[in-house]
Amino acid sequence: MSIGALTHPPSSRRFLLIAHSALLIALVLGMEQLAPMFRALFPDQDPAMYQRESFLNLTLAHLALVLLSSLISVSVGVAAGLFVTRPAGREFEPLVSTLAAIGQTFPPAAVLAIVVPIAGFGFVPTLVALVLYGLLPVVQNTVAGLGTVPSQTLEAARGNGMSTWQILWHIELPLAMRVIIAGVRVSVIINIGTATIGSTVGATTLGTPIIAGLVGNNLPYVIQGAILVGLLAIVTDLAFERLERRFSFGEEGNAA
Amino acid sequence: MIELQGLTKCYGDTRVVDDISLTVEQGEFCVLIGPSGCGKSTTLKMINRLIAHSGGKVLVGGDDVTTLPPERLRRRIGYAIQSIGLFPHWRVADNIATVPRLLKWPASRIAERVDELLALFQLDTDGLHDKYPHQLSGGQAQRVGVARALAADPDVLLMDEPFGAVDPLTRDALQVELSRVHRQTGKTIVFVTHDMDEALRLASRVALLNGGQLVQYDRPAELLVAPANDFVRDFIGRADLGLKLLSRRRVEEYSRAAQRTRNNALASASITWQVDADDRPMALLGGRLGEPDTARTVVTPEWTATPDMSMKEALSRMVWFRVTALPVLDSEGRLLGEVTMSGVMGHRP
Numbered sequence: 001m002s003i004g005a006l007t008h009p010p011s012s013r014r015f016l017l018i019a020h021s022a023l024l025i026a027l028v029l030g031m032e033q034l035a036p037m038f039r040a041l042f043p044d045q046d047p048a049m050y051q052r053e054s055f056l057n058l059t060l061a062h063l064a065l066v067l068l069s070s071l072i073s074v075s076v077g078v079a080a081g082l083f084v085t086r087p088a089g090r091e092f093e094p095l096v097s098t099l100a101a102i103g104q105t106f107p108p109a110a111v112l113a114i115v116v117p118i119a120g121f122g123f124v125p126t127l128v129a130l131v132l133y134g135l136l137p138v139v140q141n142t143v144a145g146l147g148t149v150p151s152q153t154l155e156a157a158r159g160n161g162m163s164t165w166q167i168l169w170h171i172e173l174p175l176a177m178r179v180i181i182a183g184v185r186v187s188v189i190i191n192i193g194t195a196t197i198g199s200t201v202g203a204t205t206l207g208t209p210i211i212a213g214l215v216g217n218n219l220p221y222v223i224q225g226a227i228l229v230g231l232l233a234i235v236t237d238l239a240f241e242r243l244e245r246r247f248s249f250g251e252e253g254n255a256a
Numbered sequence: 257m258i259e260l261q262g263l264t265k266c267y268g269d270t271r272v273v274d275d276i277s278l279t280v281e282q283g284e285f286c287v288l289i290g291p292s293g294c295g296k297s298t299t300l301k302m303i304n305r306l307i308a309h310s311g312g313k314v315l316v317g318g319d320d321v322t323t324l325p326p327e328r329l330r331r332r333i334g335y336a337i338q339s340i341g342l343f344p345h346w347r348v349a350d351n352i353a354t355v356p357r358l359l360k361w362p363a364s365r366i367a368e369r370v371d372e373l374l375a376l377f378q379l380d381t382d383g384l385h386d387k388y389p390h391q392l393s394g395g396q397a398q399r400v401g402v403a404r405a406l407a408a409d410p411d412v413l414l415m416d417e418p419f420g421a422v423d424p425l426t427r428d429a430l431q432v433e434l435s436r437v438h439r440q441t442g443k444t445i446v447f448v449t450h451d452m453d454e455a456l457r458l459a460s461r462v463a464l465l466n467g468g469q470l471v472q473y474d475r476p477a478e479l480l481v482a483p484a485n486d487f488v489r490d491f492i493g494r495a496d497l498g499l500k501l502l503s504r505r506r507v508e509e510y511s512r513a514a515q516r517t518r519n520n521a522l523a524s525a526s527i528t529w530q531v532d533a534d535d536r537p538m539a540l541l542g543g544r545l546g547e548p549d550t551a552r553t554v555v556t557p558e559w560t561a562t563p564d565m566s567m568k569e570a571l572s573r574m575v576w577f578r579v580t581a582l583p584v585l586d587s588e589g590r591l592l593g594e595v596t597m598s599g600v601m602g603h604r605p
Contacts, residue, residue: 156341159306159414160354160404161331174345249345249388 081142126198141183
């Protein structure tokens with residue numbers, strides 16, 4: 001989905017972001033206007049329009065789930081990444097990396113199967129699955145990003161009288177930010193897609209029409225849910241790309 | 257200004273710095289030099305406590321460095337390393353302002369100080385103020401690094417092979433500039449290098465280290481004429497000793513008054529400079545070996561000298577252009593005096 005974004009110059013990438021955002025908002029608010037089209041395309045399906053809940057509510061619930069899970073993943077992931085790159089936590093690096101990797105190798109469906117008996121149906125088990133699933137890219141990129149800061153830069157910072165906290169805040173984090181944001185980007189994009197699975201255990205997401213469509217053999221439902229999830233992922237990806245470019249010191253992005 | 261007393265650093269059983277004692281006086285330019293692994297860099301970093309010492313004492317301005325919190329100590333001591341030490345996400349002005357900001361100077365004073373330093377290092381052109389480090393040339397980046405070290409006006413400046421990563425031409429220019437800044441500011445500088453020519457060129461005192469021990473601590477000329485032992489002799493290099501001595505001497509110390517004439521007529525001296533109305537030399541009359549004293553050689557910029565040029569460079573120009581005298585010019589191109597072969601031989605007027 002980001003092939004266009006890679007080959008187009010920044011100005012047209014900005015246009016892509018605006019165009020996709022506009023399309024997303026239009027579809028979220030006005031999917032019902034397309035009812036005649038779906039009826040024409042799928043004459044045998046009745047109803048051809050998902051109407052049990054508004055798409056606006058589904059999208060907001062989806063976003064809330066992704067936002068909250070990403071917030072937790074990023075806080076925990078960055079904190080863990082910071083901890084294992086400090087002198088005090090260095091020996092825990094392999095352990096934390098392994099734990100984060102296990103979190104991602106576990107299929108989200110399996111996590112749901114384990115968490116549902118403990119936490120019940122709906123929002124909570126989905127949140128747990130998404131948090132575990134989104135952790136690895138954040139931890140990995142935090143460690144990698146902090147590792148790209150040249151040791152001479154750190155020595156210069158120390159030699160000029162910065163304290164450990166000042167070095168972390170003014171030097172290490174800004175310089176690692178681009179790579180960290182790239183990790184957050186991957187994590188959020190994965191979660192936007194994975195959140196749909198939450199609907200199998202009763203969470204309200206854009207996956208709800210998809211699951212309903214799959215169960216009831218209703219293709220229009222699947223399309224209506226999937227197109228919104230897809231657009232949401234594209235818009236988020238393009239937005240993160242712009243954010244990342246702000247932190248590209250010493251490369252094309254920030255030079256101008 | 258700086259006093260090392262029996263300074264020692266051990267890693268396990270190995271003593272990388274072994275009982276070094278030396279004193280660097282106020283305004284002195286002390287160069288620590290020696291082969292790789294001799295402990296010169298470690299010694300430097302123990303002065304601002306980037307490395308903790310295992311034994312002995314370091315006094316800066318009379319205070320034991322361990323009595324101050326390390327951050328406060330380091331803000332009082334300038335520190336410059338290779339250009340990669342600039343913060344890549346900060347503009348030139350922000351980089352220079354690092355220590356003043358840590359010391360919470362008011363913004364107006366910081367801006368003033370940054371402009372002052374940009375001017376001192378001749379960086380006040382091309383909007384360099386707002387550029388990022390990757391947009392600078394190697395020489396410019398290095399100047400910014402030294403400017404940053406001087407920003408809070410510290411009495412002491414520590415430099416760890418600051419010119420190690422630049423090409424020879426730029427390195428030359430930076431050395432000339434650092435000498436000038438040292439003369440202008442009177443800072444006490446401790447400078448680490450492995451390049452003997454650089455040491456001889458910059459230092460007012462050289463500390464030669466080997467295997468963690470101080471072998472000789474002396475003025476550069478003494479090091480050349482009175483080496484303490486064979487190691488010193490080997491390290492300086494037995495070849496080109498005369499040239500090395502010349503590289504320490506500056507033209508202004510050995511130049512003498514010049515004979516001038518306004519026309520082609522030969523004056524009484526064997527070397528006479530024909531000058532124009534502004535006292536700029538146009539031609540040399542005489543002064544060429546194997547040619548009559550009437551020979552007229554047109555002066556070109558390639559074989560002129562300036563007061564702060566080294567005698568080695570002056571000799572090189574004499575040999576190359578086959579003249580026995582060079583005109584010494586001021587910045588306007590006016591004739592200040594002349595430097596001749598007898599000056600090269602060490603004869604002071």
